[in-house]
Amino acid sequence: MFENLKLQSEDKIMALMSLYKADKRKEKIDLGVGVYKNNKGQTPIMDAVQKASRILNNTQKTKSYVGLSGNLGFIDNISQLVLADVVPKNQIIGAQAPGGTGAFHQLLLLIRSMEKDKRVWISSPSWPNHAAILNHLGIQFNNYNYFDYDTCEVNFSRMMSDLQKISPGDVLLLHGCCHNPTGANLSLENWTELTQFCEKKNILPLIDLAYQGFGDGINDDVKGVQYMASNLPEVCIGISCSKNFGLYRERVGAALMVVSDKKIHKLVEENLKSFNRVTFSFPPDYGASLVEIILGGNNSQDKELIHIWEKELNSMRNGMLELRKLLSDSLRRSTNSTRFDFIERHRGMFSLMGLSVDQVARLRTEFGIYMVGDSRINIAGLNKDQIDYFSSSIATVI
Numbered sequence: 001m002f003e004n005l006k007l008q009s010e011d012k013i014m015a016l017m018s019l020y021k022a023d024k025r026k027e028k029i030d031l032g033v034g035v036y037k038n039n040k041g042q043t044p045i046m047d048a049v050q051k052a053s054r055i056l057n058n059t060q061k062t063k064s065y066v067g068l069s070g071n072l073g074f075i076d077n078i079s080q081l082v083l084a085d086v087v088p089k090n091q092i093i094g095a096q097a098p099g100g101t102g103a104f105h106q107l108l109l110l111i112r113s114m115e116k117d118k119r120v121w122i123s124s125p126s127w128p129n130h131a132a133i134l135n136h137l138g139i140q141f142n143n144y145n146y147f148d149y150d151t152c153e154v155n156f157s158r159m160m161s162d163l164q165k166i167s168p169g170d171v172l173l174l175h176g177c178c179h180n181p182t183g184a185n186l187s188l189e190n191w192t193e194l195t196q197f198c199e200k201k202n203i204l205p206l207i208d209l210a211y212q213g214f215g216d217g218i219n220d221d222v223k224g225v226q227y228m229a230s231n232l233p234e235v236c237i238g239i240s241c242s243k244n245f246g247l248y249r250e251r252v253g254a255a256l257m258v259v260s261d262k263k264i265h266k267l268v269e270e271n272l273k274s275f276n277r278v279t280f281s282f283p284p285d286y287g288a289s290l291v292e293i294i295l296g297g298n299n300s301q302d303k304e305l306i307h308i309w310e311k312e313l314n315s316m317r318n319g320m321l322e323l324r325k326l327l328s329d330s331l332r333r334s335t336n337s338t339r340f341d342f343i344e345r346h347r348g349m350f351s352l353m354g355l356s357v358d359q360v361a362r363l364r365t366e367f368g369i370y371m372v373g374d375s376r377i378n379i380a381g382l383n384k385d386q387i388d389y390f391s392s393s394i395a396t397v398i
């Protein structure tokens, strides 16, 4: 019977990882996979996480089930981290989910169940799993132009002109910060304009927030999200703690709903719970409890952990900003042009370089430099010693 299964296309990033592993060249560089790496090429467990693990292991008394919405202390703390006090607590409904992917999936289940023909608008390009999950769930979607491949910046006027075709009740998917794959981000003015647009057209924003703290700062990165959440009656936010807490494999995420009409709170909450029940039942608790402890929840014994975590995250971000500066300076020298200056302006772990598929292939075969086919690089995959080699290789292929 299994022979009737359809062959699934291999994930491009996983395929790239296998090629990289098999490459014997010493000078090879992996800029493909979306995982933060330090200057030694490692993805260490954060100190705050190690300390929180010890606290959790010493204090947890049972491994019995938690509720269907997951760890409510975690939900409270993560809501506070993202929304601070801009939205009254009693307007936020949250459910834990396995990672940002799980949160996105659960929010889509909710959206799909509201109305059969709901249409989601996603940026072109976007994180490839957005379209894959929408397809998998049978939800219709349209693309809107987002990235200008000539300037490698956001083309906001084209985006807004595409969005003129959006219908009332449709869903607008936005990246909260640190856009993946482009690294080009909306300004606060753009967020303000989009908020007014959503209000006028009755559009539901669905915000994917996977990199808070990787761009300009833990608070600065959510200014746009906060503006939208405090000015619109309903907003959905899918949160990932994979990157900013380095908890990738623990699968920590949250689906947050900002709902100003209190009469429908119970409805939203019960729906989120019920979708959790039929998808994975209880969300994984271990990583969420670590985040709860770090951010200082009810069970927290050590309020110092949040400072340790902030310091670590700030140093990760500053490291990436330094790499951005060094790389754009080096590319300026090697190409004798300002073509790649956008790298310094981009934020987050990624930048889309605006290279052709052939140029990306040449970088891999001739120089052992691995990046995704659309020319997305993971800045954190570089270390300072490799920057000149990388930029001179780029200068050779362009």
Ligand SMILES: Cc1ncc(COP(=O)(O)O)c(C=O)c1O
Binding pocket: 034, 098, 099, 100, 101, 102, 127, 175, 180, 208, 209, 210, 240, 241, 242, 248, 252, 253
């Ligand atoms: C834009 C975006 N959303 C969501 C995720 C999901 O992260 P995870 O499910 O690993 O928490 C990622 C991870 O790469 C991402 O880049």
